[in-house]
Amino acid sequence: MTTSSSIAISCDNVTKQFGNTNSGTLALRGADLDVPFGGITMLVGPSGCGKTTLLSILAGLLEPTSGNLSVLGQSPNALDRAEQVLFRRRNMGFIFQQYNLLPSLTAAENAAVPLLAAGVARKQAVARAADVLDRLGMAPKRASFPAQLSGGQQQRVAIARALVHEPRIVLCDEPTAALDAKSGHAVMEMMAAVAVDPQRAVVLVTHDNRIFDFADRIVHMEDGQIRQVDESRDAPSPSPRVPQVQ
Amino acid sequence: MIFVALRMLTFDTAKYLGLIFTIAFSTFLISQQASVFASLMTRTTSQIRDAVDARVWVAHQEHRYIDEIRPLPESALTEVRGVDGVQWAVRVYRGLSRVKASDGTFRSAITMGVDDATLVGLPRKMVLGDLESLREPDAVFLDRFGYSYFFPGQPFRLGGILEMNDRRARIAGITDASAPFVTFPVVYTRYSCALTFAGQERNTLSMVLAEPEPGLEPRDLARRIHQTTGLTAMAADDFGWQTIWFYIKNTGIPVNFGVIILVGLLVGVVVAAQTLYLFTLDNLKQYGALKAIGVTNRVITGMVLLQSAVVGAIGYGFGAAMCASFFYFTRNVPHLRGFITRFEILGGTAVLMALIVVGASLLSIRRVVTLEPAAVFRG
Numbered sequence: 177m178t179t180s181s182s183i184a185i186s187c188d189n190v191t192k193q194f195g196n197t198n199s200g201t202l203a204l205r206g207a208d209l210d211v212p213f214g215g216i217t218m219l220v221g222p223s224g225c226g227k228t229t230l231l232s233i234l235a236g237l238l239e240p241t242s243g244n245l246s247v248l249g250q251s252p253n254a255l256d257r258a259e260q261v262l263f264r265r266r267n268m269g270f271i272f273q274q275y276n277l278l279p280s281l282t283a284a285e286n287a288a289v290p291l292l293a294a295g296v297a298r299k300q301a302v303a304r305a306a307d308v309l310d311r312l313g314m315a316p317k318r319a320s321f322p323a324q325l326s327g328g329q330q331q332r333v334a335i336a337r338a339l340v341h342e343p344r345i346v347l348c349d350e351p352t353a354a355l356d357a358k359s360g361h362a363v364m365e366m367m368a369a370v371a372v373d374p375q376r377a378v379v380l381v382t383h384d385n386r387i388f389d390f391a392d393r394i395v396h397m398e399d400g401q402i403r404q405v406d407e408s409r410d411a412p413s414p415s416p417r418v419p420q421v422q
Numbered sequence: 423m424i425f426v427a428l429r430m431l432t433f434d435t436a437k438y439l440g441l442i443f444t445i446a447f448s449t450f451l452i453s454q455q456a457s458v459f460a461s462l463m464t465r466t467t468s469q470i471r472d473a474v475d476a477r478v479w480v481a482h483q484e485h486r487y488i489d490e491i492r493p494l495p496e497s498a499l500t501e502v503r504g505v506d507g508v509q510w511a512v513r514v515y516r517g518l519s520r521v522k523a524s525d526g527t528f529r530s531a532i533t534m535g536v537d538d539a540t541l542v543g544l545p546r547k548m549v550l551g552d553l554e555s556l557r558e559p560d561a562v563f564l565d566r567f568g569y570s571y572f573f574p575g576q577p578f579r580l581g582g583i584l585e586m587n588d589r590r591a592r593i594a595g596i597t598d599a600s601a602p603f604v605t606f607p608v609v610y611t612r613y614s615c616a617l618t619f620a621g622q623e624r625n626t627l628s629m630v631l632a633e634p635e636p637g638l639e640p641r642d643l644a645r646r647i648h649q650t651t652g653l654t655a656m657a658a659d660d661f662g663w664q665t666i667w668f669y670i671k672n673t674g675i676p677v678n679f680g681v682i683i684l685v686g687l688l689v690g691v692v693v694a695a696q697t698l699y700l701f702t703l704d705n706l707k708q709y710g711a712l713k714a715i716g717v718t719n720r721v722i723t724g725m726v727l728l729q730s731a732v733v734g735a736i737g738y739g740f741g742a743a744m745c746a747s748f749f750y751f752t753r754n755v756p757h758l759r760g761f762i763t764r765f766e767i768l769g770g771t772a773v774l775m776a777l778i779v780v781g782a783s784l785l786s787i788r789r790v791v792t793l794e795p796a797a798v799f800r801g
Contacts, residue, residue, distance in 0.1 A: 228799045237714060237796035258718065265716020272798055276711035280433030281426065292423055293717045337715075349799045381799075 183246075184345055184377030185211040185234055190243035192229050192400075203229040205400040206243065213344070214374040215392030216367070219381045226400040227381045228349060234379060235268060235347050236260050248344060265293055269338030273350035275330045277322040277337075283309060283329075284318040287336035294341065301340075308336040312366050328359030335366055346371050348380040352387055364390045423717065427725035430705055431732060437701055441733040442740065444694040445775060449741020451686030453771040454748055457763035459679035465760050466669050467662035468600035469516065469534060469608070472545035476512070476631035477640040479661040480647055485654040487668035488661070489603070491516055493625035494653070501651045502630045507643050511632035512537035515616040519609065522585040523572040531568060531607040533586070535616025535628075543631055544597075544610055550578045551595025556612060561594035562586070567756050568607025569596050586619040601760030603669070690775060694737070695782035698730055702786035706793060713795035723787050730786070734779035741775075742768050 192204040204226045211217045211234070219227040232238040233245065236252040245252060248267055252260055269290070277286045287305035292298065306318050312332045322330055331351055338346050351367070352360030364387045371378050380391075388394060396404040432438050464471075470479065470488060480502050482492040502511040515535030522528045536543035541553055549566045556563060566578065573582060582593040586609065599608045611619070617626050632655075634643035640657035647655035656664060670676050702709075709722055745763050752758045 232796040232799050235714070235796075235799075237794075237799070261713075261716055261718050264714075268716070270711075270714050270798075272711065272714075274707075276707060276798055278426065278430065278708050278711075280429040285426075285429075289426070289712070289717075290715050292426060293712070293715060293721065298425060 182212050182214070183210050184213050184248060185209070185379070186244075186246040187230075187234070188244040188246075190230070190233060190240045190245055192226075192233060192238065193241040203400055204233070204240070207397075207400075207402050209395060209402055209405075211345075211377050211379055212393075213377045214372070216372060216378045216380055216390055217393045217395060218388065218391040219379065219395050219397060220383070220385075220388070221397035221403075223383075225397040227397055229400075230397070231347055231349060231379065231381050234345075235270070236264050265290065266341075267344050269341070269343040269346040271331070271334050271338045271346065271348040271351045273353050275322070275327075275334045275354075277330055277333055279322050282319050282321055283314060283325065283333045283336075286322065286333050287340050289337055290341040290343075305336060305340050308340050308370075309333065311370055312336055326359070327355050328362055331355060331359075331363045332366060335363070335371065339371060344376055346376060346378045348378065348382075350382055350384070351380065352382065352384045357386055360384060360387060423721050423725055424728060427728045428732065430708070430725070431701075431729040437697070437704075438733070441694065441697050441701065442737045444689065444697055445734060445737025445779070446740035446744065448686050448690035448694055448778075449738050449771055449775055450744045450748075451689065452683055452774060453742060453745040453763060453767055455679050455682045455686065456767045456771070457745065457749065458761055459676070459683075460764060460767060461761040462603065462675065463666045463669060465601050466603040466665045468602045468760070469532070470658055470662045470665070472600050473514070473543040473631060473658070474546055475540075475542040475544075476633050477658050478632040478634060478644050478647065478655060479658060480511070480630040480632055480644075480651075480653050480655040481628075481661075483652055483654050485664075487665040488516070489665070491628045494627040494630070495625050496627055498627060498651065498653060499630050502632055502647055502653070502655075505643070505647050505650045507635050507638045507646055509633045509635040510540075511630050512540055512542045513613050513627055514543045514629045514631050515613050515620070515626065516628040517616070517620050518606070519586045519619050521568075521572070521591075521607065521609065524583060527572050529568075529571060529607060531586075531609045532602055533609045533611065533616055533619060535611055535613040535620075537631075538612045538614050541612075545599045547598035549596040549598050551580050553595070555580075555594040556610065558592070558594055560590050560592045560615065561611065562591040562615070563595040563597045563610040564593050565597050565599040565608040567601070567605075567759055568609065569593070570756065571607055589619055591615075591619065605757045605759075687774065687778075690778045691781075695778055695785070698733070698779070698782040699785050699789075701729075702726060702789060706789070707798065709790045710793055710795055710798040713793065714798050719791045722790050726786050726790060727783050730779045730783040734775060738772055738775045742771070 187207050187209040189206045189208060190204055191206055194201045194203055207230055221227055233240050255263060284302050284306045287309055288301035291301035309318055314332050317325060317329055352363055368390050392408055394406040395402055482494055484492055499513055517533050518530050519533040521531040541556060544553055555561060578596050580593055584591045634640055644655040644657050749761055749763050
C-alpha cells in the first residue's frame with residue numbers, strides 16, 4: 177500500500193484520442209496508475225500499446241483527452257503553457273532512446289543544459305554537471321563530444337543531464353534500446369544507483385526484458401490499457417540489488 | 423543558452439561558412455552592382471556637378487540630356503540676362519574635339535568652353551596649375567586621367583602641347599574633373615578658345631549658366647527663365663537628374679543592372695534563407711529535446727534569431743567589405759574612375775539582408791515553435 181504523500185504521479189481513467197472521434201486512434205483507454213517515489217516503475221508491453229503516449233502524458237508533453245492526472249500533487253492541465261514548461265523544467269528529467277545530446281556540446285555542457293535553461297551561469301552549471309558525470313564514472317570524458325563517446329557513455333551523459341537539476345521525477349524512454357546487452361546493463365546499474373532516491377520517482381518505458389530485474393514495479397500495458405501491475409518488492413526504496421557507485 | 427546557440431551554429435564549420443559565404447556573396451552582388459549603377463548614372467552628370475559656381479542651367483527648348491546639345495543663338499544669353507531675378511548669366515560651350523598628342527596618341531575629348539571673363543563653369547579642384555592661367559593664349563586644362571592617357575607614365579607637368587582639331591593647345595593646368603559617362607578626357611578652355619577648336623557653326627552657344635539673385639531659389643529662377651524665354655532652364659540638380667533619367671529610360675543599363683541585383687536578391691532569399699531554414703531543420707531533434715527538457719519557446723526563438731543575426735551580420739560584413747575593397751582597389755583604374763559605393767547603398771543592402779535573414783528566421787522559428795516536444799519520445 178502507498179499513501180498519497182508517497183505517490184509522485186497519479187492517473188485516473190486517462191484516455192488519449194489522436195485525430196477526431198470517428199476516424200482517430202484511441203491510444204489510451206482509461207489508464208489508472210499510481211507511480212510511487214523511491215523506485216523504478218517500468219511500463220512494458222508490445223509496440224503500439226500506448227506506453228510512449230502514457231509517458232508523454234505523464235511528462236506533460238501531451239494533454240490527455242479525458243481523465244485526471246496529478247503530478248507531484250499538481251494537475252498539469254490546470255497550468256498554462258508557460259507554467260507547464262517551468263513545472264517540467266523544475267521537476268522532471270528526461271532520458272531518450274536516441275540520447276538526443278547536442279553534438280556541438282561537450283559531455284559536461286550537455287549534462288548542464290537543464291541548469292542553463294533555468295538560468296544558472298554557465299561556469300556553475302558545467303561544474304555541477306561535471307560532478308554528476310563523475311558520479312557516473314564519466315570523469316575522463318567530461319570534455320568529450322558525443323561523437324567521441326560510445327552509446328553507453330552517451331546514455332550516461334543523458335542520465336547526468338536528467339539528474340543534474342535534481343528533479344523529483346525522471347522519465348526514460350527505451351534507455352537501453354540502442355545499446356548492446358553489456359552497455360544496457362551497465363546503464364541500468366547506473367540508473368538504479370544514482371537515479372533512484374526515496375524522494376524521486378523513475379518511470380521507464382522499455383521493450384527490453386533483460387532489464388526487468390531493475391524494476392520495482394512493472395506495469396504491463398496492452399491495447400491502450402494497463403492489464404497488470406507487478407510489484408517486485410514491498411516498499412519502494414533504492415534498489416538493494418546493485419552496488420552504489422562511489 | 424546563448425553559448426549553446428552559438429555552439430550549435432558554429433559546430434558544423436562547412437554549413438556555418440556556407441551560410442556566411444552565401445550572405446556575403448549576396449551582399450556583395452547587390453551592393454557592388456547597385457554602386458556601379460549609381461556611379462555610372464552619376465558620371466552622366468559630371469560636368470554639371472563640376473560647375474560649382476552656377477546654380478541654374480539654361481539650354482535649348484528641345485534639350486533632353488547633356489550629351490546631346492542643340493546650340494542656342496548668341497541672343498539667348500542676352501535674353502536670359504534680361505530675366506528678372508538673374509544676378510548674372512554666362513556662356514558655356516560643350517562639344518567633342520579630336521585631340522592628338524605630339525607622339526600621335528589620339529582621342530576624342532569632351533571640350534568645355536567657359537566664360538572668358540569670369541571662368542565660371544571650371545571645376546575647382548586643380549591637380550596642378552591655377553585657374554587664372556586659363557587666360558593665357560591657347561591655354562587648356564586637361565583632366566588628370568586625360569593627361570595620363572596622352573602622356574602615359576609621365577609625371578604631371580604643365581606646358582605640354584596638344585593638337586585640338588588641328589589647332590595648337592597648351593596644357594596650362596591639370597584638373598581633377600569628375601569622370602564622364604564615357605571615359606573621354608575632359609578639356610576645359612575659354613569659350614572663345616573652344617570656338618576656335620570646334621570650328622564654326624551658325625550657332626555656337628551650347629548652354630547658359632545663370633546665377634539667381636540673393637534670396638531667389640534656383641528652381642524659381644529656372645521657371646522664370648523658361649516662362650520668359652521659352653528655353654529649357656533647370657536648377658543644376660534637376661538638370662543632372664534630367665540626364666540621369668534620359669539614360670535610365672533610353673538605355674538598357676538599368677535593366678542589366680536590375681537583373682544582376684535581382685539575382686543577388688534571389689541568391690539571398692532562396693539560397694541563404696533556405697540554408698538557414700535547413701540548418702534549423704537539421705537541429706530539429708535537438709530543439710525538440712530542449713523543449714521537452716523545459717527550454718521555453720521564447721528562449722528557442724531567441725536562439726534561432728541569434729544564430730541568424732550572427733551569420734547575417736558576419737555575412738553582410740564580409741560582403742560589404744568586399745564591395746568597399748572593390749571600389750578602393752579600383753579607384754585609380756581609368757575606366758572605373760568615379761565609381762564608388764555609398765552609405766545609402768550599403769545601408770539599403772543591410773536592410774535587405776536583414777529582411778532576408780529575419781524572413782528565414784521566422785520560417786525556422788515557426789517550425790521550431792510548432793514542434794511537438796512529445797515527438798522526441800517517438801525515436
